[in-house]
Amino acid sequence: MRRVAKLSAACLATAALALSATACGKTSSQEDSSSPSSSGGKGGIKIGLAYDVGGRGDRSFNDSAARGADKAEKQFGGSIKELTAKTSDTPADRVQRLTDLAQAGYSPIIAVGYTYAPAVQQVAKQFPKTSFGLIDSVVDGKNVNSITFTEEQGSYLAGVAAALKTKKDHVGFIGGVDSPLIKKFQAGYVQGVHDTNAKIKVDVQYLSHGTDTSGFSSPDKGQQAAQGMLDNGADVVYSAAGSSGTGAIEAVNGVKGAWAIGVDSDQYNIPGLAKYKSSILTSVVKNVDVGVFDFIQSVKNGKPLAGNNVYSLAKGGVSLATSGGYLKDIQSKLDAAKQKIVDGKIKVKTTP
Known part of the structure; x- marks a missing residue:
């Protein structure tokens, strides 16, 4: 659960810096400090991960998502940008986090957790050429892949x-x-x-x-x-x-x-x-890692998954x-x- 581009949510762009100065103080968005940094391979896929609270290293839900991204990054090259939610997050914080990733050119962007659903609904419409993945909730959108489990x-x-x-x-x-x-x-x-x-x-x-x-x-x-x-x-x-x-x-x-x-x-x-x-x-x-990898692979292949893709017991999803x-x-x-x-x-x- 490694090559990860290191940049805080508030510092992705000048406009974001002005709007989110407190994020650098880690009040609403946080880089996973356990992840080392390096630049991705030239021309590789740029994966954005917006974690739920706990982030990489939670030994559970977020780590499973991280494994899927790590596998894709290793197989396809490129880089991973990781941002982590705080318990003090507001809906605006989640919107800003996804917006920052989209403005920085990351695609796919994977929102890890149902709390991101309203933010994905809003930001996906603003960036129709960016592919968004949402884990554990369903949002309708031509550029949204809802990854759910039984x-x-x-x-x-x-x-x-x-x-x-x-x-x-x-x-x-x-x-x-x-x-x-x-x-x-x-x-x-x-x-x-x-x-x-x-x-x-x-x-x-x-x-x-x-x-x-x-x-x-x-x-x-x-x-x-x-x-x-x-x-x-x-x-x-x-x-x-x-x-x-x-x-x-x-x-x-x-x-x-x-x-x-x-x-x-x-x-x-x-x-x-x-x-x-x-x-x-x-x-x-x-198997959040499987859903994440499948989605990244589909984007890499130029045929992004969309709709609600359910990973059931019969399909090995759980x-x-x-x-x-x-x-x-x-x-x-x-x-x-x-x-x-x-x-x-x-x-x-x-x-x-």
Whole structure:
């Protein structure tokens, strides 16, 4: 998750500098400091990435998007420009971030996260020759590719796994932000748990609400929420909360016999979480990297994807990680549940 052009959002152009001087102070837009810089290959594709809060290095959602861009940059040459949202962002900040990238000639520009939907709607119209990708939300536009996933299907399988692994008939779900997207994760997980064993108790907690997106970037909040669930008797905790989920994994690791379920990336294989491997039962992998790469490739080939491209369980868009081998004893039951979803015999809910 490397060659990345380094320039802050507020400094892309003279006009942007005048309008966004505070961005250089990192109040609303931030370069991912973990990414080294170099110029891209001559004539290569110029990829713009507007991350959600947490940015590259969140070990989850944003990192998955970064992997897709990195693969494309390595394969096609060129450069990547990365800008990261702040929890203090206003709608105008998101519009300015995308506008700055478009004015600087980046195409495609990929907005990572549903909070960018209104900004993409506005800026895509202003730059009709620029290709925009939007992850986790749908915006109509001839130059917009909406990249969405059936998160509820992967979460259903996580619910089945949790129900089969709990020894206390008590599990938990932590959502980053109380939003329609994260409720899809909750809905699928709870359905999977109760379809497997209706007697199991499921605790649910969200870390932030409304326009407050801090729930995606607060490991301390994730840790506290998970600890509360563990103290209350849960022994499996699934977090759909961006980097906040790393705090939940840490809390679970401190309790013998408890399991954590990761999200978006295969968190068992994330180097920064290596010391918690023994507690990571599985992860609901959301292949944002595949959607990002497919989109960049389509732009490189001169035939940009547009419309709503859905990455489902059947298409490998979401999956349940098997790293660590902790699912071996229940794999046949998970495979059976997956097949029923693919065949349409199980209809997974998208709302709790």
